[in-house]
Amino acid sequence: MNRQRILILGGGFAGVYAAMRLERRLRRRDDVELSLVSRENYLIFQPLIPEVVSASIGLVDTIAPLRRLCPRTRLYTREIDSVDLTARTVTLRPGVRPRPVVLGFDHLVVALGNVPALGDLPGGREHALPFKSLGDALQVRNHVLNVLEEAAVEIDPEVRRGLMSFVVAGGGFSGVELAAELNDFVHEVVRDYRGLDAAELRVVLLHSGDRILPELDESLGRFAHRLLTRRGMEIRLGTRLEVATATGARMSTGDRLETRTIVSTVPSGPNPLLQTLPVELHRGRVPVDAHLAVPGLDRVWAVGDCAAVTETRTGRPAPPTAQHAIREARCAADNILAAIDGSAQTTFSFSSLGQLVSLGRRSAVAQVFGFKLSGLFAWWVWRTVYLLKLPGLDRKLRVATDWTLDLVLRQDIVQLKTDRTSSISAEHFDEGEELVREGDFGDKLFVVRTGRVAVSRRGLDGRPERLAVLEAGDYFGEAALLDVVPRNSTVTALTPVDVLTIGRGDFRTLIATFPALATVFEDLARARQNSPRPDGRE
């Protein structure tokens, strides 16, 4: 029997609801095979992600296992390596075994969503935390608790204030929800930190437009703005994040904010796989016709955030929300079956039902069926709607329980360290920032990749004396790796600088493994000894 193979790429709302629709309509048929590829084995319930930061709801309650949502679909929890529309195959990256998997298909549903695009921002990839996945939320939580722990033992008041400042970039839905949650969270938990003053906490929301929540009616945006400001949040309009470094954020206004926490929620970029498809993207999205098929391609459909769908009522591009993804998924699923059965295609038509934004502490703003709501009632609507939307009774029950407990219990400050074992990493420094300070603990080697740095040391008169200028390709800090010594000089960025740092453990391993590398550092040490004065590279 020649079974039709439908392959869905992506495990977000679009992909999963397409699979669910197909499963439901194919219940009594076995002439169609259904497969889905997803990086995670669960569907993330995005609107609840900010609550993970404060642990208001349990970690796993924001997500639903794909195997339970679509039990009759063959699930591949893998990354996608490539799509070949000529051979009609999709190649998946290897899993525990280094063997790629190749899947053939008759119908392809592209539901790849988008990916965080921190790469455009100098220092973004290195120092700004993305906020999209559950892992991101967990990392933000751990990071926030980590800087508070550090602040509690920090003696330098300026450094302490930097540790207690939090910057959220992006004043859209997710930026506002995250900033509101974060603001509540740090003010709640700071009481547990002996010696920290709540007045030193700063949560700053940066937004490039002239009002936050541009997706909503202006009056609701203003309501949210006033409410959040009253709760101590700083909102800077007309301000973009321009440079992120380990110790601060520089903004488009030229101001610099001392902070150790920069979370970016600015709109993300398209999945790189889309660019490999033989179609011209519309603003990073795959073009689709009225039936959600990709014009010019054979039996390929695109739905969700990665598809360029137009909203019927407004004529504008459909916003990247779950309600749109779900409607598109259902329509595409129906049209695939119509194509298989040779029946008529359905035209996609849907306009937004409404929008809800949580502002933390029992308040929200909402715009539902044309009505505008704000405050406690909007919050109640928010909770109720999301509880109803959560897939599965067990999730509903768990979340309802969490929320109930949360009304009576205090928030948690336990920090789940997910150890980052990698010690080869990239860092970005803005002009004038210190890479290394005299007297610091030396725990890594620096390799300058771009830019220039100055090495200086305090002379006998206590004044800093410049010893050398280092450029791309130069190393420093290697001596401290071979013997634990404090840094004997200060290194300052003369221009924006990108460096690669290698921690002590990996450095020693590499030196032992590659004798050629050991020679490089021996030569450097010799050159330094022969030089008329210490060159300050430690």
Next chain:
Amino acid sequence: MNRQRILILGGGFAGVYAAMRLERRLRRRDDVELSLVSRENYLIFQPLIPEVVSASIGLVDTIAPLRRLCPRTRLYTREIDSVDLTARTVTLRPGVRPRPVVLGFDHLVVALGNVPALGDLPGGREHALPFKSLGDALQVRNHVLNVLEEAAVEIDPEVRRGLMSFVVAGGGFSGVELAAELNDFVHEVVRDYRGLDAAELRVVLLHSGDRILPELDESLGRFAHRLLTRRGMEIRLGTRLEVATATGARMSTGDRLETRTIVSTVPSGPNPLLQTLPVELHRGRVPVDAHLAVPGLDRVWAVGDCAAVTETRTGRPAPPTAQHAIREARCAADNILAAIDGSAQTTFSFSSLGQLVSLGRRSAVAQVFGFKLSGLFAWWVWRTVYLLKLPGLDRKLRVATDWTLDLVLRQDIVQLKTDRTSSISAEHFDEGEELVREGDFGDKLFVVRTGRVAVSRRGLDGRPERLAVLEAGDYFGEAALLDVVPRNSTVTALTPVDVLTIGRGDFRTLIATFPALATVFEDLARARQNSPRPDGRE
């Protein structure tokens, strides 16, 4: 005013209960300063850790924040770098700033516990999962779900059975509790994996002694053994894990088990810091006198798992349990205050109250005040005792809720990926194992550190032909990193082999950063081209 400074090292039960006792007794005094150093900002409730694997209770409900347990103690969440008993200082590792912190003390409480000791086992550090911290439990959970996901898409039946086999080493308390929980968990969730057969699941418990749970009465150990065997678990007595590799476990009996999951709960080693103290350790523990002070040292006390305390009744070393740690902590705290105030010292005396072991699925074995219990009633006692022991009302409430929901809801299969960014890692292969197979996806470079490997390729007649033997210092697999190609040869271990692997991304970064390294590989490529036949290093 000359305040006495008490410094506690370690945030386990011993350290935290010492701080709690001191806080309580110092409530109306401000002549004593209290500090505690802990790697985490929470106390782990060890007996509940296995339940994290099945997510029966929420992640953060197994732990209690230190700042709430001892709010008047100055908490340093840092690693300890060194202890100097002459200068009477403790140096902490740097945090977000590379600056070490030095703490002075008058009285020092050593409560450093012990650390997992996987290093003695060949391949242990590389391929066996430790099971001690909350992070470990989370990693075991994710790993188990990962291999099930992989098994669901694996076509080779032998590899699939290896993916569905789980080995737990160590038949003491934590090994038995973990194995029981794991056995229940995989049998419960396998139903969600289409195409996986529950009959192929294997959970194997290895124990070197002649009965499991040696800490308990023999009849209880036998009861547990029978019960777990009836639930499908394999228990191998008189069997030690000898070698762990990526694909299997070799045991002291010479048998080899194909598995991708080896969890080790075998007794852990002493904290390396203890060896830097100027005392002779007793079987890895710090000697103490009847007042829990360390003989020969000035005002230094040791409590908990790291202290060599003798149980009064039995005359045997006190077991590493929370109940002992807590009693020791209270006694030491009282004696420190007595030393400060010049009053009489208390002699430590305590014998175990009882032991409880959960066997999963509403059964347990217990030995309490001399009574032996087993089955459902023991399980009820187990739950009740631990619920009462949990510090804080909010934790009690949350765990009670979780347990109640767990009675009605199904277990979760969502997998929380904590991304391991490091791609420089060590691997161990046993004699005869394949490091690389012809046709595999090439994603990393191998450097042989010890042992020898054979490179072979399938000839025109389909039979493997040996091309080369590589030894310590040799590299292979580098070609696949510069261009994505399948491996063109198979590499097999001729002896036990330790290799260092470097993933594509880090390899390219290193090559770009260190020209000397690039030269090494260019030379290798040239040598290979000039050789009369391909040397098989790809």
